[in-house]
Amino acid sequence: MIFKKTFILFFIIFSAVNAQQKGDQKKAEKKTKLVVGIVVDQMRYDYLTRFYNKYGTGGFKKIISNGFSCNNHHFDYIPTNTGPGHASIFTGTTPRYHGIIGNIWYDREKKEKIYCVSDSDVSPTGTSSPDGKMSPSLLKLTTIADQNRIHTQMKGKSISIGLKERGAILSGGHTANAAYWFRGKAQGNWISSSFYMDRLPKWVIDFNESELIDSYYKTWNTLYDINTYDESGPDFTNFERGFKGKEKAVFPYDLDKLKNLNGEYDIITRTPFGNSLTTNFAIKAIEEEKLGKDNHTDFLMISFSSTDYIGHNFGVNSKEIEDTYIRLDKDIELLIKKLDFFVGKEEYILFLTSDHGATHVPSYLKTKKIPSGYFKEATIHLELKNYIQKLYKRDSIIENISNHQVFLNYELINKLQLDSKKIQKEIADYLFQKKQINRVFTRSQIEASDFSSIIGSKIKKGFDPKRSGDVCYVLTPSTITYSKTGSAHSSGYIYDTHVPLLFYGSNIKKGITNKSTFVSDIAPTIAVLLGISFPNGTTGNVISEVTE
Incomplete structure (x- = not known):
């Protein structure tokens, strides 16, 4: 009798353990359908904490509470600029190896300055402007998206999107199916280059020809009562530049009235509506390209650039920056809802980070007796x-x-x-x-x-x-080469290096770490989660807390 009971108990325990192991194995073998890499241009880490009480439950807070946050995440090189930042995130190394040493740099052989994604050997697609003569030809290494394309025998798609061409192109790497960036001025269209395609897909043409882009010529006012924006400075200060045609940099801003003096469609990109435009275009890409809809992992890279333009214009302590991040939170919530519906919950991995931070406006710091200045x-x-x-x-x-x-x-x-x-x-x-x-x-x-x-x-x-x-x-710290209004970046000091890093979705455990992590750690961590090779110049380490 005792033997029988012991046998039954052993059988129950063995069955439970076996079931758990099978469940764990099934989970481990479950293939991620889509990786979404979000880069928020010029997002300081403290934007997560400063504006936390203003965020809803479906955007930043959802990612933090249901994902993994690296709270001590930094760039470990100089210069901290957009081109090097995007290249480093996706190659898993630093400018010393991937070669993107700035947005623009002096070329010894050509005896002239060159742009990090300029390429005279390609043709514009979707425009006649030289703004379309761009490619990743100056990037020396592969990206994590490139490695996924190789791993899937080029069957997994890679689509990269950003208002800035350097954000879109350097994220996607050399094998992207498409990279799209926005040409403002008098055109107001998403464009590309012959490096990717000779003609824009019909869905992009239809998006460009829709009334959505023009609908952003509207008034930018605060989303909530401006008197509740306690996390930022006064609306009117001497530390903001604003827009031509408006005497003071204060809310509201009528974009339809201001557009002719501010680069026409460019003014949309200089407001939170540029982020909304990017979000809606990314959602359309998910739908039309059927990302995450087959057995091969796809990649979607999204670079939100308006945050950088607004930071340069108004500064990190402005009401405009606070409102921008409150609105971006809504855009990210919309994107997550679309991913949950179209791709499926727990079917995708999303990571969110930034390409650099920014300093407070030095002229503002001087009023607070903090050492700072202009070089x-x-x-x-x-x-x-x-x-x-x-x-x-x-x-x-x-x-x-x-x-x-x-x-x-x-x-x-x-x-x-x-x-x-x-x-x-x-x-x-x-x-x-x-x-200095x-x-x-x-x-x-x-x-x-x-x-x-x-x-x-x-x-x-x-x-x-x-x-x-x-x-x-x-x-010296908080000394910049810039105008006396608006914020800047490019240094190796904490305000420029400390940015968010959040992981969310399939096989991502909930948690946080306060240990130091670095920009070059992102790509190898994603590679381990997918079971694919690291980018070919990786020098970073896997963030084991995310993968275990």
Whole structure:
């Protein structure tokens, strides 16, 4: 009798364990139908916490409460700009390896500045403008979306969308089925290039020809009573630029009246309606491209760019920024509802992050007695050139100064048999004497050192040996090269590096981590979740708390 009871008990336990194991195995083997990568341009981490009480339950809060949040997530390189940010998120490495060292940089061979996604060898699609002559040709590595395409024998789709071409193109990588960006001005259409297609799909043409885009020529007022916007500064300050044709940067803004003085359709992208336009276009892409509807994992990359334009215009402490994120929360809620309905709950993975943060407006910080300032770049550069010219009796030793980097004229230096390392040091010593310059690094230092200092390490991770300059300088905290209205970014300081990282959806466990995570960790983490190869230049680590 005892034996019988023991056997029955053993059988019940064995069956339960076996069922659990089968359930876990089934869950593990369940293929993710769609990965949605969201990049919110210029989103500081504290926008999640500052405006938390204003968010609804279906957007940011839903992702946080039902997903995984990395609360101490950073960029670990300089410069923190849009092009490098998007490239780093999706390649799993830093500019030192993927090559996108800025939005624009000086090309030694061409002797001119080049844009990070410009490509004279392709043709515009959906426009006659050179705004369509774009591709990922300057990106040296594969992205996580590229790896998925290769893994699925090119059967999994990749669609990338963003108001800015660099946001859309660098996210999608080299094998995307399509990348779409928005051409404002007098056209007001989503466009692409011949790198992806010779003609826009009918659904894109229909979207462009619909009345939806023009419907955003309306009044931008606060979504809720402006008197409840306690998380931001006064509506009128001297730290905001605003729009041409309106005397003060205060709500409301009548876009229909202001459009002719503000780039016509461009003004839509400079308001929260640009995010709504992006959301509606992304939803149409999900429907028309049937993303997540077969047995092959698809990728959809969405870059919300209006947040950056608004931050540059009004600053991170403005009422306009608060209203923008309250409205973006609604857009993300709409997107999640569409994904749940069209793809299915627990059938997709969504991650949300940013390409960089932003500083408070220095002129505002000064009123609070916080050290900050504006760097007179043109003056310092001219003084440096004059100094080197006087020292060597030559006026072309310095070939270019841009992006806080000095490029030497090696052709002339070699011809005169000068010591390039000595020149680098002389330039570095001169710049270091300037009050608003915090650190200076020479090419010789960067290439020879692994750097124990945080700033030095960030400079090296953003330094491409072939594309970067010969001397790099770092400004003091909260010192920027920008107008005295609006916020800026590009430094390696916390306000520019600390951004959100949220994971949500299929096989994502609920939780948070306060340990340090970095931008290059995102792509390998997604790769492990999908069971595919890492991008081919990955240097980041898997965030194990998300995958276990």
